[in-house]
Amino acid sequence: MSDFPPGRCFLGLISGTSADGIDAALVRFDDDHAHAHARPALLHGRTHAWQPALRERLVTLGQQAQALTLDEVGELDVRIGHAFAAAALATLREAGLSARDVAAIGSHGQTLRHHPHGDAPFTLQLGDAHVIAERCGIPVVADFRRRDVAAGGHGAPLVPAFHAATLHDPSEDRAVLNLGGIANLTLLPARGTVRGFDTGPANGLMDAWCQRHTGMAYDADGGFAAQGRVDGPLLARLLAEPWFAAAPPKSTGRDRFHLDWVDAALAGTEAPADVQATLLALTARSVGEALRATQPGTRRVIACGGGVHNPLLMAALAEAMPDAAIESSAVHGLDPDFVEAMAFAWLARQHLAGRPGNLPAVTGAAGPRVLGALYPA
Template sequence: MSMPHSDSELYLGLISGTSADGIDVALVRFAADGHCELARGRTYRWETALRARLVALGQGGDATSLDELGMLDVQIAHAFADAARELLEEAGIAPTRVRALGSHGQTVRHRPQAEFPFTWQLGDGNAIAERSGITTVADFRRRDVAAGGHGAPLVPAFHAAMLRSDTEDRAVLNLGGIANFTLLPTVGAVRGFDTGPANALLDAWCERHTGAAFDAGGAFAARGEIDQALLARLLDEPWFALPPPKSSGREQFHLDWLQSRLRGDERAQDVQATLLELSASTIATALRSQQPATKRVLVCGGGVHNPMLLARIAAMLPEALVESTALHGLDPDFVEAMAFAWLARETLAGRPGNLPAVTGARGPRVLGAVYPA
């Protein structure tokens, strides 16, 4: 890693996504003009029992008590702070050299369309700031929800700042637990929305039937055949027909949702192949309906490492070039973590971090709460 330039600022971004497969930490260097580069990135695994609890909560399970939620809030904060400190130690950078830390936290509920809309990410910013020694910006999503938005997705503003082109319509596709698009037209507003499951169901089904946390290289799916009748039942889900803006999570697309649509005699590998086709087809259908002139799809997130999934998406979008964000200077494994470093920078500068056309909020809002070091 090269040392920070004298005219640049260092920020940290941390996120644990819907898959809760680890805490992504990105050390990001920002130039005065806002251009950024990843100085260092690493994923830190959750402690096994804590991860199991987070996955259960994220999939709709209830906390046993207010005491449990309160303690989880601090446990998660400690894990985030420790990950940040460990990365800085590896990089040989003192916490005092980092301007701020942007923490997404861990989503345990996302209900933007409830009677009293809310979204809830655990990971107390007070505890992160105290334990890390770094000014912390956290709780980014709830202000957007308070303004009538979905609180998600928030990363499109970062995509637009870094990846928009004046010569071609582009789309950024994040393949996390849930898939989401950022549409970057040459003319017109940036838009973004979730399309449905990317890896969430693939990972969960693979773990149940093979013990592996994810389907490495798509090998499990490659052993199966697509069950067209099952695919049709899955695609019957009304959520897929909703227009943007829309968002979702593991609390909607989880194994119980899948199980209720199975006959019970399917081969496990055929279900895996069908789930991969579900992800690819809902992604492709969404892009064709919302930005049919897209010339380039820039892919990031864990799914970028699944060649079968990328191949199916590319086959369904023959008019577009499907390629990794790595070819455009953004490490696909750390784009979202980098985005929260960028969002922290926007918050401290008093600039809005949301895009109302993306989230559905009533207007631009400065996001997050600031916890000084």
């Protein structure tokens, strides 16, 4: 059992663009609800593997614009909800905690589609919160993105508000770089407005290309990319994608940056390892160019997400941003593998406290909004 009063921790759950696992983070804040800037402490974090057939289905849906029947959407919603509930219960067991130790679960779910443009903008995350609440006996806050979209925003990225609450420093201009399936930047000026936006692909394309050509789910330590050389003409064709030149606020996902998009840019003569090296360079270049265009005085880039563990990518990023120190969020007390999951624990806390979870300057929403919906235990 816990050695702290009941209800003092929150459990964040998220499966990102790469659908490489369900990240779970048990987080305790230094108070319950009184302060938005309470310092978080990670009590326990773990990535729970998807059941292989379900993951394969999610990855396929992310890579290809397939039509789904209503029955298929409904069944996926429930199956993902059960997977998230199982991850939550396993995390509690491993931490030696029970339901009464947790004030709420913040569940992001799995994004099925993200289309914040058009006549009827929408974003859709699956993972039935009723199932999670029923199985865990804990209140669940879920469906965080749609209120921001309803208010005219992109519904993404949402993590910059958490970055601002935990990593801002009044003595220097900083940026937080999340290297998940998609890369996104949070700009934390010493003084001024916090901004944030997606910069383009990070691990998602590299993972998919690696899976296609090696059978491995990801490029461990950048070994596959290290076997190749950057193809300059291919990189130029990829960087010519108009989305990169669009001004923030902006967000994207696997429905834009997928293998069909890569295939359309290929000349047909590239070696697979050269393409992998070029995709890695695409991430570094697009991040570097985005930072120079939006906060050229950045002195420190704090990196988190799975890409932190790819030394080749981190070296390429350092080369692309030579004027800034690049370091892991671990240096600042935040485990890089669980920053996003911690953020959704924080967003659940914000919801219960009746505080906004979005930053309008980041998402483009009409104003601050309390995000998510509460599903009682």
